[in-house]
Amino acid sequence: MKKKKKFRLWILIVAIIVCLIAIWPLYELLNLSVRDISDYSSRLLPPETVKLSNFKDAFLNKQVWIGFKNSIIYSGLTILLEVVLGSMAGYGLSRGSKRTTRSIKSVQMLIMMVPGVVTLVGTYALMTKLGLTNSLFALALLTAAGGIPSCSFIYMNFINSIPMALDEAARIDGANVTNTFFRIILPQLTPITVTRAIMIAIGAWNNYLMPLYLINNSSKQPIILVIRSAFAMVGGDRNLAMACATCTIGILPVIIVYCILQRRIIASQIGSSIKG
Amino acid sequence: MKKVLICLLSVVMLLALVGCSGDGSSNNNNKKPNQEIHDNPDANTLAGVNLEVAVNFTGDAQTAFAAICSNFENRYGATVTVDWYGSDHATLMTTRMAANNMPDVYVTAGWSIKKYKDYSLDLRDEPYCKDYTDSALGVIKDKDGSIYVCMVSEGINGVVYNVNVCKEAGVDYLSIHTWDDLWAACEKIKEAGFTPIASRPNAGMTSNAVGTWLTYEGEVANVGDKLLDGTWNWEEYRYVLDAYGQAVDKGYFFADAKSMNEMDTLERLASGRAGIIIGDNTASVQTMYEMNSKGDFAIGPFPASTEEGVEAITVGEGDAFAISKNSKNIDAAKIFLRYLAEEEVTRKLISATGRKACQESVLANDDTDGTKAFLRLEEEYADHKMIYANIFDREYLPAGMFGILGNVAGKIFAGRSEADKKEAISYLKENFDRLYKETKQQ
Numbered sequence: 001m002k003k004k005k006k007f008r009l010w011i012l013i014v015a016i017i018v019c020l021i022a023i024w025p026l027y028e029l030l031n032l033s034v035r036d037i038s039d040y041s042s043r044l045l046p047p048e049t050v051k052l053s054n055f056k057d058a059f060l061n062k063q064v065w066i067g068f069k070n071s072i073i074y075s076g077l078t079i080l081l082e083v084v085l086g087s088m089a090g091y092g093l094s095r096g097s098k099r100t101t102r103s104i105k106s107v108q109m110l111i112m113m114v115p116g117v118v119t120l121v122g123t124y125a126l127m128t129k130l131g132l133t134n135s136l137f138a139l140a141l142l143t144a145a146g147g148i149p150s151c152s153f154i155y156m157n158f159i160n161s162i163p164m165a166l167d168e169a170a171r172i173d174g175a176n177v178t179n180t181f182f183r184i185i186l187p188q189l190t191p192i193t194v195t196r197a198i199m200i201a202i203g204a205w206n207n208y209l210m211p212l213y214l215i216n217n218s219s220k221q222p223i224i225l226v227i228r229s230a231f232a233m234v235g236g237d238r239n240l241a242m243a244c245a246t247c248t249i250g251i252l253p254v255i256i257v258y259c260i261l262q263r264r265i266i267a268s269q270i271g272s273s274i275k276g
Numbered sequence: 277m278k279k280v281l282i283c284l285l286s287v288v289m290l291l292a293l294v295g296c297s298g299d300g301s302s303n304n305n306n307k308k309p310n311q312e313i314h315d316n317p318d319a320n321t322l323a324g325v326n327l328e329v330a331v332n333f334t335g336d337a338q339t340a341f342a343a344i345c346s347n348f349e350n351r352y353g354a355t356v357t358v359d360w361y362g363s364d365h366a367t368l369m370t371t372r373m374a375a376n377n378m379p380d381v382y383v384t385a386g387w388s389i390k391k392y393k394d395y396s397l398d399l400r401d402e403p404y405c406k407d408y409t410d411s412a413l414g415v416i417k418d419k420d421g422s423i424y425v426c427m428v429s430e431g432i433n434g435v436v437y438n439v440n441v442c443k444e445a446g447v448d449y450l451s452i453h454t455w456d457d458l459w460a461a462c463e464k465i466k467e468a469g470f471t472p473i474a475s476r477p478n479a480g481m482t483s484n485a486v487g488t489w490l491t492y493e494g495e496v497a498n499v500g501d502k503l504l505d506g507t508w509n510w511e512e513y514r515y516v517l518d519a520y521g522q523a524v525d526k527g528y529f530f531a532d533a534k535s536m537n538e539m540d541t542l543e544r545l546a547s548g549r550a551g552i553i554i555g556d557n558t559a560s561v562q563t564m565y566e567m568n569s570k571g572d573f574a575i576g577p578f579p580a581s582t583e584e585g586v587e588a589i590t591v592g593e594g595d596a597f598a599i600s601k602n603s604k605n606i607d608a609a610k611i612f613l614r615y616l617a618e619e620e621v622t623r624k625l626i627s628a629t630g631r632k633a634c635q636e637s638v639l640a641n642d643d644t645d646g647t648k649a650f651l652r653l654e655e656e657y658a659d660h661k662m663i664y665a666n667i668f669d670r671e672y673l674p675a676g677m678f679g680i681l682g683n684v685a686g687k688i689f690a691g692r693s694e695a696d697k698k699e700a701i702s703y704l705k706e707n708f709d710r711l712y713k714e715t716k717q718q
Contacts, residue, residue: 125375
């Protein structure tokens with residue numbers, strides 16, 4: 001019994017340290033966002049005076065709202081493309097012939113192992129040649145294309161746990177493959193679909209690299225590029241407080257979504273690793 | 277279920293339409309490739325042309341350049357789409373080079389010859405090229421006489437002094453000739469209760485400042501030729517490691533130097549907490565005057581490594597713009613660069629960047645703090661054994677070494693044992709060999 005208590009204390013200490021490390025950047029961000037422009041004191045110390053007007057100024061910046069709008073459109077499009085296509089592909093892989101499925105799975109695994117940055121030059125060249133720059137739909141298409149292999153893989157694992165008898169029963173009732181998927185299988189996948197949608201949204205919201213390359217029109221920039229501009233506009237330092245306030249506002253939706261839905265996200269992540 | 281599917285697809289299409297819809301004003305693709313344009317076009321001559329311009333400006337320079345582009349649009353009727361690449365400029369441009377998708381106009385950020393010449397148009401016949409100062413031509417003129425950029429300013433690098441702190445510590449900064457003189461001055465500043473050096477570990481110290489150890493006549497080493505042919509073994513870089521290592525050990529830098537950023541450095545010198553910054557430029561002098569208008573700041577050359585050696589100011593490309601060879605708007609881009617080279621426009625940009633003008637006509641009437649600092653330098657150091665040289669890494673090293681040398685500065689602050697020095701030299705050699713080979717292959 002004593003041993004168990006000691007072990008728990010040790011875990012608690014490690015957990016606290018890990019939490020502190022995770023919270024540290026957020027603390028610095030919040031600390032800097034409420035400072036006066038001339039406050040050069042240590043970032044670890046509280047600000048000399050708390051200046052909330054930085055947030056007001058950031059909120060009044062039209063570009064922040066444009067960024068929010070674009071990020072919502074971009075995230076929404078990515079979710080739709082990735083979830084619809086990924087789930088359908090996952091169903092096909094789950095119910096398809098074993099040999100074909102195995103080959104496709106191998107290719108998928110291969111794609112999942114290649115970091116996006118490795119194919120950056122080729123991807124960028126292709127997108128520009130096709131005229132797919134400054135378009136949120138094109139950006140979503142690209143992001144979804146990168147995410148579909150893992151998405152369909154996860155869906156496949158979930159669908160594997162749904163008995164084939166359901167498909168057969170639907171077929172006897174006269175349903176074709178499309179009807180069977182959308183009417184019978186998809187409703188069973190609601191938990192993973194919701195979780196996947198949240199993860200895709202967070203990923204798209206925070207995606208920096210491809211928007212940086214493909215979106216240079218300020219009216220099309222997602223919030224992540226607005227945050228970048230905020231830091232650039234002030235030289236990164238001179239009005240750091242204002243840039244940090246913009247950054248705080250920009251990441252707030254993601255943090256809120258994660259806090260509200262964290263149980264579902266964690267449960268599904270555990271589920272996806274068990275199933276299949 | 278069909279209804280759900282139809283709704284879902286409708287939403288996708290609706291969002292796609294919103295996502296793909298053009299902006300109209302700043303994303304106009306009705307280009308007129310290489311249309312005939314006169315040298316002095318009237319208003320709206322460039323109507324329908326959309327110029328893409330990639331720049332690395334941030335802060336005040338970004339604001340100034342945005343206004344400059346807006347004026348250009350109003351004057352000529354063209355639209356200018358600016359890619360504000362900021363600190364990512366080099367990476368993004370490298371990718372665009374590899375993808376053969378260069379913007380119409382781009383900032384070369386110091387590399388107009390070594391990195392961008394194969395992609396850039398030769399501009400030697402443009403009118404502004406006849407107005408450049410000799411120091412500017414020394415940096416941007418290729419061996420065959422080609423000039424690939426319209427340069428509106430140049431970067432002047434050296435050692436920056438807080439004159440009031442130096443005076444209080446009994447240091448005459450004009451009497452500093454060698455690095456030993458500089459360390460002696462640091463000792464005096466320290467004794468007077470100040471931190472001698474406000475620099476943080478960066479490539480300004482380990483790259484920009486090292487020519488006076490390694491590449492000029494009369495210095496402790498002169499290995500420029502070996503660096504250029506790739507045969508140098510970097511062992512002599514130990515001079516640099518030893519000198520800075522001792523300075524760190526003697527407490528000449530701030531205790532938190534490793535975590536300081538650029539503005540911390542400037543603020544500490546501007547506020548009188550320190551006396552010297554090694555490896556900074558006239559733009560920083562201008563910023564410090566903005567922070568403390570009552571201060572007295574001067575820029576001087578990097579000291580010599582021996583009594584017989586020379587003091588050096590390193591000059592680099594400042595704000596320089598090139599035109600892509602493959603641009604569909606070459607004539608419009610040329611007009612844009614001529615516009616940038618106009619005295620009034622140049623003045624607006626350099627007053628924001630703090631860099632020194634590099635056209636004789638602009639320099640004659642320039643009263644920005646950056647240029648004033650340069651003129652003061654010329655006057656105060658007139659009797660010094662001083663040279664103007666190209667920036668060390670741009671002259672002798674392959675692209676990519678600047679960052680490596682910056683990392684070495686961090687290594688000096690992290691550890692100064694013999695093993696640390698050996699590791700730093702091996703790190704330098706390894707990366708130099710790799711980048712040298714890559715550059716040769718290109």
